Amino acid sequence: MISLVNRVFTAFGPPTVEKKSDAIRFGILGAAKIAPLALITPAKSHPEVILQAVSARDRTRAEEFAKKHGIPDVRDSYQEILDDPNIDAILIPLPNSLHFEWAVRAIRAGKHVLLEKPSVSNATEANILFNLPELSQPNAPVLLEAFHHRFHPSVQLFRSFINPADVVHVHTDSMVPWFITAKDNIEFNYNLSGGSIMMLGTYNFGMLRIIFNDEPEECLTCDTSVFGDGVHDKCDYDFKAKFRFPNGGIGEATTSLRGPILWKPSEARVTTREVVVPDKTLPSTQEKVLTRQVTLHGFIHAFIWHRIDVKDSNVIRNKADRQPVKQWVESKSHKAYTYKEAGGEFAHLPGEDWWMSYRYQLEEFVNRVKGSPTQYWVSGEDSVNQMKMIDMAYEKSGLGLRPTSSFKVT
Known part of the structure; x- marks a missing residue:
């Protein structure tokens, strides 16, 4: 504490x-x-x-x-x-x-x-x-x-526990309490491109895209809630969307700008498919398989608090009838407020445990401006694809895309 x-x-x-x-x-x-x-x-x-x-x-x-x-x-x-x-x-x-x-x-x-x-x-x-x-x-x-948030060491450590090709399901959620966002705030102004998908859900969408390391093929569902007063009825105050990704995996996002008073940290929970783990100690008639669940609690403001939970469900089974011989679960939690704590390829990068994700972001922005190497970046192509995903959700919801600016580029 x-x-x-x-x-x-x-x-x-x-x-x-x-x-x-x-x-x-x-x-x-x-x-x-x-x-x-x-x-x-x-x-x-x-x-x-x-x-x-x-x-x-x-x-x-x-x-x-x-x-x-x-x-x-x-x-x-x-x-x-x-x-x-x-x-x-x-x-x-x-x-x-x-x-x-x-x-x-x-x-x-x-x-x-x-x-x-x-x-x-x-x-x-x-x-x-x-x-x-x-x-x-x-x-x-x-x-x-x-x-x-994507520049914070915790997100990079979280990604290191995941093989995108093995991901079968991702659940993400985020919220802010209802008293923070009044009905007449810009969050619910359609002409200012408001809505919970725009204001907060975009964090969830970004996490889905980096977890799958790919772009969604389709928005399967997108259910929204609106005030329905004839003034704010094009701006969602919460939503739940489901996407299908190219590997067949499903990504879900749920967000509320009118959440309960008791705030819940954002969460990204990943479930992977069953994979065979080589184990030379086993007889040729048996195999070891593993299913992993990785959860990052607090991915939006990780500098305040976060935790990465890795839960590995292990099974040794007979190859012939796939009957289990032994089963056990291994669980471990991690944190990374600095890149040194995160380890791996980014371990040499600067940072203090009190650096906000905004401070890590600023470090890379300055590096790019100064012509120094950047270890992580959000490219223009990435940002275009992010907006395509947002459009995909708004089209599926029936609320329609956010309005295009009257400003003309000539």
């Missing part, structure tokens, strides 16, 4: 480091609630990141935000930040419906972009954004969809 308290306390109040002369200067578009988690707090402990400017629709709000977070410059418009030659990179934490326009504008202004998830409103926008000609030029801007 003491280590948990210390870790969380330091994560939200990290040590401030001296900034390098060539640090990346960020501008923030919008005084959004997610910005402190996504960038402002992680930047304090990164020597190569400086928060330079912020703009919001309401300048007074921007000034209050800048004062609270120690941001020196306040600009009158988003475009004014993009036009500033001293700004190197942009954080876009705006409502989903504005991601496409301002990401395109930022890329065309030559700025690197850290783009809050979901990247855009639908796959049509994603195909345009992530295939902009500017992104394929020499010294192109860096564009990253901020799937922060």
Whole structure:
């Protein structure tokens, strides 16, 4: 308990480091609630990141935000930040419906972009954004969809226990308590591309895709709940979806933005097929088979708390009649707040146990901008496929795709 308290306390109040002369200067578009988690707090402990400017629709709000977070410059418009030659990179934490326009504008202004998830409103926008000609030029801007949780060591360790080809079923769930998301919040505004699939379920979808290491062939079912008041009836406040993947496996995702008061950590539970395990100690008439279940509790905010449970069900049986001779279960739990704890190919990577997933993400973003090697990345192709999966679910649900921006790319 003491280590948990210390870790969380330091994560939200990290040590401030001296900034390098060539640090990346960020501008923030919008005084959004997610910005402190996504960038402002992680930047304090990164020597190569400086928060330079912020703009919001309401300048007074921007000034209050800048004062609270120690941001020196306040600009009158988003475009004014993009036009500033001293700004190197942009954080876009705006409502989903504005991601496409301002990401395109930022890329065309030559700025690197850290783009809050979901990247855009639908796959049509994603195909345009992530295939902009500017992104394929020499010294192109860096564009990253901020799937922060995928950068945390716990997710990489979790993946090491799974052979995607053997996965037969995955259950994922996530939720936030009902009192956090009021009906009139942007989460339930269709014109702002709201909905539980967009706001939270996209985490689940991303986990399904990396567990199977493939793209879903079909959304089999997608059941949603809406308020049904004629105003919010296109925005789901919870959903349950089922997908079929190319290896025949089934992936399920369930999310609620109106969950119970008692919060439950997100979960990804993987069941694999029965596989034969070579064992030279057995007679030729017998074989050993194993079925594995791997569960990652707390995959979205693993820096607070997480646990990886690995449960191996072992059977020694006769080959002729497949009758068991011996059966036993081996269970073990793991954690990885640093890459050193995760071990394997990433063991050499930097990190502290109090680093948020956002801090790990920022480390890789800076590396990519600086031209240094990155060990993990969310590619443009990955982000396009992510939006295709979201569209697949909304089409199956009957609610329809989130609206495409009126902003035209010419």
